[in-house]
Amino acid sequence: MKEKSNIISLVNPNLVTQIGDSLGSGIPYMPLPLAYLAACLINKYNLNVIDAFGEDPFKVWQKENFIAQGITISEVVKRINPSSRCIIIYYSSVMASIIIDEMMNSLKAEYPQIPIIIIENSQAVIGCSLKHIIDKLFACGADYVVFGECEERVPNIIDIIIKSDLNKLDLIDGIAYKAQNGMLKILPQKKNIANLDRLPFPAWEYFALDKYWKLRYAHGPMEGEYLAIMTSRGCPYSCNFCVIPSTNQKKWRARSYKNVVDELEYMVNKFNVKEFHWEDVNPTVNEERIIEICKLIIDRELKIKWKLASGSKIETMRLETLEWMKKAGCNYISFSPESGSKHVLKLMNKPFDHDYALDMVRHMNRIGIKSQACFVLGYPGEEENDLKQTEIYIKKLTKAGVDEIALFIMTPIPGTETFGQISGYKNFSELTFSPAWRDDFEILSTFRMRLYKKFLLWKIIYHPFKVFRQMINLLRRRFESKAEMNIYRALRLKYMVARGTNKC
Known part of the structure; x- marks a missing residue:
């Protein structure tokens, strides 16, 4: 086996919370794209993975109107191996922009000879399309x-850098770089990975899982x-407020049911x-695939719990599908009506069947799958x-048994159809789901808080035991809904800030 002599540094940035906004920012996602990339590089290179958030998530420091969790930028700079052939930075979210930008500046100042590669978070609604902020990145x-x-x-880029064969960069689609004449060259994204089963499983061993x-x-x-875990990529729908159509070329691709369950079993055995x-x-999207996943989980006797945390198109499931999912360990499904108004849904280019969703929520409530309904305001x-x-629709959902709602105020993420339609923000980090810079923010924020209070009241009336159970879950710190957990998250962050915050 050939000795691995080249060092590659990979950086996951800090988690960022806008001060005063525990609803629309500060939500931790595990760095899946970076873990996948590490798995693709592990056999050829020595990896130096720096998880700025995960290495010390209990450390907080302030940057302007934002709180960052994790080690400081200066600590990240010190942990870069000076012999690295390149530094790869994961642009985790648009909200982390203020930290990532300074991190790039600091790394380039300290290591001007090491190329910096920025990778996109193309599979999450908190990401952004990097081609829309390309000038700022360079x-x-x-x-x-x-x-x-x-x-x-x-x-492919790393191989070209190491071989100093820069003329071959034009053979790679979906990248931007500065040519030798100093001109910015953008090569459009032409394709996605067709066979996701070919990818290795994420290399979580490089990340401080115990601290997460x-x-x-x-x-x-x-x-x-x-x-x-990510069992599919992209989305076949084209909602105007969402960045996923832009970063995935409006296409949905899925891993095979066997490959998904193979990963589940592998991670159970490796990390317990x-x-x-x-x-x-x-x-x-493919209902047959989901049912086959469930059957194989059952056949292999995997005693696991799993949650659809990022959403799902509820109309792609039937009552039978929910039954199989429950049997296989699914106990939480998030879905997104976005609005109770058909007029707004048409503006959003969002198809949604309100009555069908009510039937599905009733059935989830009967069989014990917790549900979340997400909405976009403004x-x-x-x-x-x-x-x-x-x-009115949220009241119907509450009566049907929905366990929680999430109310996001629309923000124009770079890469969405709404980008450029609303202005007033000073930097991209202000593009949270509580955009205080919007002229109508106070009106929308007041409506949101009143609706949350009404939801709680309706829930007490229709499902009082659920409210009691959520209080117990909060005390036990074993959360069945995001709402319970977000209360804990806000209190925990407040405690960490009170304990000591450094300004950077």
């Missing part, structure tokens, strides 16, 4: 920017030690985890009557 010190999936593009677990909160409701948070935004063109229809 101004901050990037040498290469990768659009879409990184697992094939980045190894000790944090006691995650993106999905955390009952115990967990791992993130029994809980999995599915982070694909639409894993149930979409351009939305009127007071539209908000009223959303309120």
